[in-house]
Amino acid sequence: MKIEQIYTGCLAQGAYYIVSNGEAAIVDPLRETKPYLDRLSKDNVQLKYIFETHFHADFVSGHVDLSNKTGAQIVYGPTAKAAFECITANDGDLFKVGDITIKVLHTPGHTMESSTFLLIDESGKEYCIFSGDTLFLGDVGRPDLAQKAANMTKEELAGMLYESLMNKIMPLADDLIVYPAHGAGSACGKNMMTETVDTLGNQKKVNYALNQPNKESFIKSVTDGLLPPPGYFGMNVAMNKQGYASFDKVLTEGTKPLSVNAFEAAAEETGALILDTRDPDLFFRGYIPQSVNIGLNGDFAPWVGALIVNVNQPILLVCNEDKQEEAITRLSRIGFDHVIGFLSGGYEAWLNAGKPVDTIERIDAKLFEENYDPTTDQVIDIRRESEFAAEHIENAYNKPLSYINDWIKDIDPKQHFFMHCAGGYRSMIAASILQARGYRNFTEIAGGYKSILETAIPRTDFVCPSKLMKI
Known part of the structure; x- marks a missing residue:
């Protein structure tokens, strides 16, 4: 046996x-x-x-x-x-x-x-x-x-x-x-x-x-x-009860290489979500406008499932070389079967074609420490409530990434804020979603709370109810 x-x-x-x-x-x-x-x-x-x-x-x-x-x-x-x-x-x-x-x-x-x-x-x-x-x-x-x-x-x-x-x-x-x-x-x-x-x-x-x-x-x-x-x-329960398309078919349809022009046309014609699966350290430097960044080198599938409401959403992929099959496989595990292709040559092909690009304003923890004024600046901590409760920056607000579709409407687009998670993976997801929806009034902190721990920024484990995201 x-x-x-x-x-x-x-x-x-x-x-x-x-x-x-x-x-x-x-x-x-x-x-x-x-x-x-x-x-x-x-x-x-x-x-x-x-x-x-x-x-x-x-x-x-x-x-x-x-x-x-x-x-x-x-x-x-x-x-x-x-x-x-x-x-x-x-x-x-x-x-x-x-x-x-x-x-x-x-x-x-x-x-x-x-x-x-x-x-x-x-x-x-x-x-x-x-x-x-x-x-x-x-x-x-x-x-x-x-x-x-x-x-x-x-x-x-x-x-x-x-x-x-x-x-x-x-x-x-x-x-x-x-x-x-x-x-x-x-x-x-x-x-x-x-x-x-x-x-x-x-x-x-x-x-x-x-x-x-x-x-x-x-x-x-x-x-x-x-x-x-x-x-x-x-x-997912419904698919497990009723059956689903063959994974082989899903993989074949998803692994269609698209030229820059074909990729751009597909995005406009289908309303597909552009899902950029590169690491945050690459994404923030330059990406296709309106893309959402959820990196493969992290809890990729669970975050896709948590943040993209409809499993039938058409998806176009931007990946590092030869990573498209892995992305499609992991998406299919949670029922996201409608990948319609990937950008041949990746982001570099888009950049070399002279197409429009966007960036995220990101600073390291040391620069954050130098620029942060705790009496006037607002900090949004997107970690889970339990992480926030254990310790956080004094006067920070807790708005977990899982609920960004709920709290994003409460953001004042005229008030600047700093944003972080634990290490930078989740905060880059949030940053990409915010900018895709027109919010540009923030600065994301590289390395997240782990890097902030190396600074002298005041921290506390006291949780003020008004600072917590209400679920």
Whole structure:
């Protein structure tokens, strides 16, 4: 028996590849199928089942494409209703893969169909669980994502999750390995550990949700402090239920090289968003006007999903050389399938063609210190509320990047402000959005708060309510 965790850091997502005696199973695969097909070919095994722990909201699974290419059956837990052929298993159903057995444990609460898959090894020992979004390391799945579909409140779903955990998971042996669907950084939980594998026994000790004294306390603890989910979540659920265009087709259509003139014409004719995926240190020096900068060398897909409202938005890419396929792949994982081409030769081709360019006003922390007057100058800190609360520049305002579409309308275009995040990645995203919408009354700080820490600018952990972004 072999179990491989295939972890994708950008989405903090774990897929699982399982092999036993010539047969294989995959749990919660990502959109692109090649990594799995390559493993199947290398191991010379037949994919028998694709197990889906639930209808995912934060990414588009590769289940449909993978099934079409291999003939493997897709397996969901009880109550799942999909628009494609699949097995809707019953609680307790057993599936043989080579010499091992996968048992379905229906564990609703995160969603109604959520299930945990219990692996029983060749000797008959219960070896591990693939817990999906039911149980994370340090946390449990948020119970607010399926409220509308289930016609239930988040408190009712949390109560259901409590029963699932207490009755199906907690009685299992302490030495079982827990393989969750997500780790720290995912929007599917709020308190996940950085580790991606643990024993159930340790989780029983350290997981706050598993250590609540009663059901009422559990419900309160898991529903408290939940931030609104990203806007693309609902559309990803729909794609996972209904099916989607083949990734191969999406990739072929997106990797169309466009000359400068063709790129410019496509932008005007289609209203496509120009998405510049270069690093912030390159972008601010020069970019195509109206572009939005979300760098590939960061949490690219989650920020695209959080800030671009419509997954059907046509997109034109500006990338560093040979990075367009990576960008399209990562966009497709969250359902953004409508890339219509990329700029051949990148930004340099645009620049060399003598086309209009724009820049961002950016200064380093030392120059900021020299020019900053705390009695008159305004500072906007776009880090998360928790980051801001830990420490920030005195008198700064907290306006998290996640909510820029809400707070941008409150910006006074006549009042200058300084803007920063933790290291410069998020603040450049914000800067590009602000300038695309006509705001030019700001200066972005290179290196963000990390660089500001090296200056003598006054800082505090005191949080004035009026300085916080109201969600």
